[in-house]
Amino acid sequence: MGRRWSGRPKGCGPDRAADLPGADGDFTLYEDENDSYRYEKGAHATIAMHWDDGAKTLTLGAREGGFAGMLRSGDSAVVLVGKEHGVGIGESAAAETSVFTTGRRW
Numbered sequence: 001m002g003r004r005w006s007g008r009p010k011g012c013g014p015d016r017a018a019d020l021p022g023a024d025g026d027f028t029l030y031e032d033e034n035d036s037y038r039y040e041k042g043a044h045a046t047i048a049m050h051w052d053d054g055a056k057t058l059t060l061g062a063r064e065g066g067f068a069g070m071l072r073s074g075d076s077a078v079v080l081v082g083k084e085h086g087v088g089i090g091e092s093a094a095a096e097t098s099v100f101t102t103g104r105r106w
């Protein structure tokens with residue numbers, strides 16, 4: 001199953017993670033400055049994620065890397081995609097949950 005993570009411009013609302021239930025999956029959140037080529041020299045951050053479909057659990061790994069201006073913590077919304085829920089362009093669905101992330105594994 002496909003996975004999608006949509007980030008946010010610096011200083012805007014919460015990140016939104018969208019998951020397509022039906023199978024376990026691993027995916028990676030990638031962030032960079034979004035306005036330079038410094039990512040080519042390592043100015044970016046990633047967070048490994050694992051969806052356990054049987055337990056309906058999303059596990060976030062520790063943040064790796066960083067860049068100038070990166071938010072060190074913030075709210076993230078998790079949306080489980082279903083028929084007419086969490087589909088289309090924009091924020092088409094209320095989140096199932098919201099989490100406050102600090103870059104540590106949880």
